[in-house]
Amino acid sequence: MPETPAAALGYRRLMLGLLLAPALLWLLALIILPHLDLALLSFRERVAPREYVASLAHYRTFFGEPLYWHVFVRTAMLSALATALTLLVAFPIAWTIAKLARGRTSALLFVVCLIPFWVSETVRTLGWMILLRESGVLPALLVHLGLTAQPVELLYHDATILVGLVYTSLLFMVVPLVGSLESLDNALIEAAYDLGGKGWSILRTIVIPHAAPGITAGSIVVFMLTLGNYLTPTLLGGKNSQWFTEQIYTQFITRFNWEQGAAFGFLLLALSTAMVWLGLKVSGQRFSDVMRRA
């Protein structure tokens, strides 16, 4: 234990230094510098072996080649759609857990909803493939029920990708929704009802404004995870998936065109960041609060 004030100050300085070192090392070496490097990489062009000049060529390629930006826009649209669908599917369950079920039933239902997400995404996707492929369970069931004459291929459609994405995202929506709905005082709903409010207007004027932080937190996380997903679109969508992360992989790993891959990566990062920022702006929330909630 330090005796003199000077020694005590030295001790505190040492502690601060020891605690700061791992944090700074982590943030600098694995987050900040790699992203700066990625930015540099995306803004240079190879003119001769080992010779580079600053240029916007890789961004021009993106906007000049319809395939690339079509895939980009498509990924963004499908991600937004998947986020909206996840919210629609998750909301009634979150409501049931937070408001309708009581005590043990509520806790049990909550835990049961979390279970599938302890299992790897690979396994969950495998399940959907076994269910949906032409020789799979669901097409066989449809034939058995006489709904289709032949087994139909249910894999490799956009709808399949959406089902997989919604499935894989549910947890990240249900948890923040339950959190924000639980804090809603039932007395408010009762008061609204006594004053003649109907289900829909109560939902619109009381429940949704109160749950807005949870809805935002869930939507931001789901959108971001969906946009950056690779496994689900490539396996459930097959050759038709056309997901932007696939383009990044192709440039980086298959073609070894790191400059182009870096430019694609930055565009994806920009979109993801823009949506997070927009979500926070629209709902008037702070980044740190949202992340803690999620």
Add this chain to the structure above:
Amino acid sequence: MIPTLPRPAWLRAATAFYVGAFLMFLFVPLGVVAVFAFNDAPYPAPPWHGFTLDWFLGNEAAGRIGLFRDSELLGSIWTSSVVALWVTALSVAVGTANAFLMEREQFPGKGTVSMLMLTPLVIPGVILGISILAFASRVADLWSELFGGEADFLRPGLPLVVLGQFSYIAAIATLTISARLKRFDRTLEDAALNLGASHAAVLWTITLPYLRPALIGSAAIAFLMSFENFNTTLMLVGTDSPLTIMMYGRMREGASPVLNAVSLFLMVASAAIAVTLIRRRRSPGS
């Protein structure tokens, strides 16, 4: 809408139906994975051909290589475990240091650092992967120029996979441990110090035992997230494939019930971790 208000019968029925349908949606995919691990047929598809354990125990003689004889799959489970242990140890250690830094210390630029610590959670995993890959290979090139020789650990391979996963799992560990440290009653530490305990003794006998549930919880989450990580790993992997990458490769090649067997094994393992965690949380004194 809520139990204290009158709810028409159709609404009650609709709610029950929805919950049922939702649970089916959640569990049918997992159910079929488990069931077809035992189907006596070379493809995980209907119809049912009878029960077999070939996909776990089968060897060359049976014409089917089961999970426990498939050295490639077993090797990748081992690789994943080693990676996950490293990521867990690093994340919990750095997460704990970060929690003390953010909850106990004051320094200029604290707000910026606090925000930076959350950014890995909003960067898509694929991008974390490529940025670390590009930066590591730049450092490796620099290394060769300055010192000669090859910095192999900075080329795609398991050390980079560990770093890549750690880069965002550390953020999760930081959040979990900080949340618990924030609720700690500091007068307990002051009391111990007044009674003559050293700083180290206070940390070891009071603060860390209090943090234990958060440390164990974040370790379990870190292990699981590392084991299941796909996006970041895909970009950084070298010749040794962790399990998710190996499974992905095989799923693209075609279906085999061995994958169902390994999936079932994973489900049982995750369930075991989950149950242990929940038990710990319920038992008194933890």
